[in-house]
Amino acid sequence: MTTLELARDFTSMLKRHDHDGAAAKYNADDIVSYEAMEGPMAVCRGKASVKAKGDWWQANHEVHGGTVEGPYVNGDQFVVRFTIDVTAKESGQRMMMDEVGIYTVKDGKIVEERFCYLEA
């Protein structure tokens, strides 16, 4: 499977809201995930740890809608852009998130994901 094929299938699963399935299928066991924000989740190592971060996020946010654009592909990397209309449950604050993920592929798996937030 080429990076292009992987990127298309992965992004198409995200467009169908199957984030869990996409991560289960394509995240490498030793994936490293980088958030833009500082704090304890800034760097997250390993497939199980990344899944836990995703589970935490889903449990603590209510998603009203959003868009997934991509994949944008070059070599062993691809980019997906997300907008998410979301309410943080604890604060009740509703916000529009606008971010991109840069994914790096090796041996048919995603070995790194790096999220970048709009800083306009």
Added chain:
Amino acid sequence: MTTLELARDFTSMLKRHDHDGAAAKYNADDIVSYEAMEGPMAVCRGKASVKAKGDWWQANHEVHGGTVEGPYVNGDQFVVRFTIDVTAKESGQRMMMDEVGIYTVKDGKIVEERFCYLEA
């Protein structure tokens, strides 16, 4: 100057259509530029060589309009998304390009730019 400050100023210059000024101000002397397409321009090394590539592109394309979104920032990297409504002068073909640039910053200069094209 932080990567965030650089990314904001660089992107703001692109939004004002000052690509030449942005590249002159922020490209490192030893910048490496990666295009997604294959061919002689796939990898381009050095500020002068990257400028020559940009000059060639501008001379051979007529730009009708477009958008610049970003910057999306994380650590020493940032992403800018471009849509470009453009006609290739030689073929006369008008197309809507949709791409992102991943920029890597070191010591206040852009040392790598990698362009990724929409492969939906």
